[in-house]
Amino acid sequence: MSEEIPLFRKYPKLRNIPWVSVINSPTPIHKMEETSKELNHKEIWVKRDDLSHEIYGGNKPRKYEFVFADILKKNKKRILTQGAIGTNHGLATTVHAKKYGLKTHLFLVEQKLSQHVRENLLCHHYFGARLKLMKSNFRRKLAIKARLLFDKKAYFVTTGASSPLGTLGFVNAAFEIKEQIDDGIIPEPDKIFVTVGSLATCAGLVLGLELVEAKTKVIGIGVTDPTWSSKKNTLDLAAKALALMRTKDSSIPNVSNELEKRLIVDHSYFGGKYGVPTKEAFEAIEIAHKDELKLEYVYTGKTLSGLLDYIRQEKISKDEIIVFWNSKSFADLAPYVKKTKYKDLPKGFHKFFDGTIKMKEEDH
Template sequence: MSEALLSPAFALTPTPVQLAQHVSEALGREVYVKRDDQTHPAYGGNKARKLSMLLAEARARRATDLVLVGAAGSNHVLATTVHGRALGFAVTAFVVPRPHSPEAEESLRAAAALGCRLVPTRSEWTAVPRLAHELLRLRLRGRRPWFIPPGGSSSLGAVGYVRAVEELARQRANGELPWPDVMVCVLGSGGMLAGLAAGVRAVGLPCRVVGVGVWSAWAANRMALTWMARRTLALANEPGRDSPYAPPELEVDLSQLGAGYGHPTEAALEAQALFARDGVVLDTTYTAKAAAGLMALARADPRPRRFLFWHSLSSAPLEPLLGSGELPEPQVLALLR
């Protein structure tokens, strides 16, 4: 059994659940928010849950270096840097271009300040041979590199979200919320969606699980994600025990992509304004698009009475991370266009 399953790399707080009063009134349903923006005080959001599993595995394999690919200024690169550096790993990220936003620039600056080695790369495809070369180069230097999957989305990373649903089931048992009819989350690289679908099966409480795509249509393949959810559930299951579970099911909603990754939509801006009235701060790249998906679902279908929105963007302030460390190289900053 993987060490990560027994002992995550760092502690996560059970995140609060909040009834979003204004959103609920506007939609005529109960809308709850699972505040995964608060998973960790240094840097939270959904990446922390996945990394608590992935970094435990890297530690168990005695890795020295983490190597990854991500968009410049992405939450994935910053989260891996924050939690990886705290555990003593060196971090190298091959970063690809994305649209400029003040948040992306701040995130890129924070990753550089924390000592992430940022290597500019034209696209995910050109990153592949460079990454293979980097892994070899590190090995030849006597280091033990460990590859972190894109977005932290592997079956092991997704087990972090099985644990999150187990946490939610305990909160239900404590009377903190009624069980939702539908859960909605962002769908980027898919680990969160796959983990939630597996988690819903693991706790045995029925609920639709919907991922709202923000990245690209080809990455949001329902069959592939269902396969990842199955593998995640098998991994999260106790070893040697035959699985009593029905196969996980998940839904993919691509209606909110708009002009593509990082481009805001009207619906996302509307969702951002509405959720802000309940004190829930959303960004237009990820979380506001998913919230727009939830609103569209509620408006189109009068049946579900209770929705749960997984808020996956860290709300920890970035200023303490900026410190007096390195600045990103000009060619790295130029990736934000």
């Protein structure tokens, strides 16, 4: 694991911001040979954040390098966070928090049941999360507030860890890709396609690419409610992350007004509702499979379907260098799933396994 990150190499004064090592970096970047052939587009590349950690990788652990450091600095012991029962964020938090002696408490609401959701639930338990099933988002908020009032060792991590601190993980990711360009591993990309869910991944990349003065534009494919994962909200978060950086190093240029030109956020591939499968996402999953990539239909499948459509619709010219940011963990959870019995979960969760609730969707 690297101990000096590209962001600190560029701005040494930012070393005052607490940071801990969570991921294996730099994550690889390489051409998607089969996809490029299939689309008749020479330069489609993939940034392998799916390989960011051997137990649970993907985009979340980048954010934790800053968020966990803050938790440890504040001497907190418990993480309170939230999501739907199959939350990737919750699982990633649980897995990585353990290494730092932090216990994760997950406040969960129901979602459409799938095999993936079941597996994540079993893994939440396997990796030691305390699980609480909440009847509504309102009750979830209240329960977290109440817990924070009496538990002074608890720290709330926002949905998807998309705080300004979490965003710095992806500012650093942009600096990492800049080093890969400078090292001749990839030519400077024209466009990066990335998923927009809770915002920090896209916000951090946009800000980081601006600070390294890359020509690269970001196409964010929205997969959550457009009123939430909007361009405005993404830019607002990027501006907050920049303001945070500038409190530590005032020589960092105030580029907040420049960011707008670098970003498109497109919800055309969203399917109308968070988590619903689209046939285009399934097609993208199959194509990516030929490059030995494992995508899923909630996030990365939709994002790649957007990239494919931009090429087919000629919204991208033939010679452009395109990067697909693969943000879903590649790690195999099967060994942990096998070792966990659903009856070991709190009783309220048994209904997701014992046939009381039927699976409505074909799983990916």
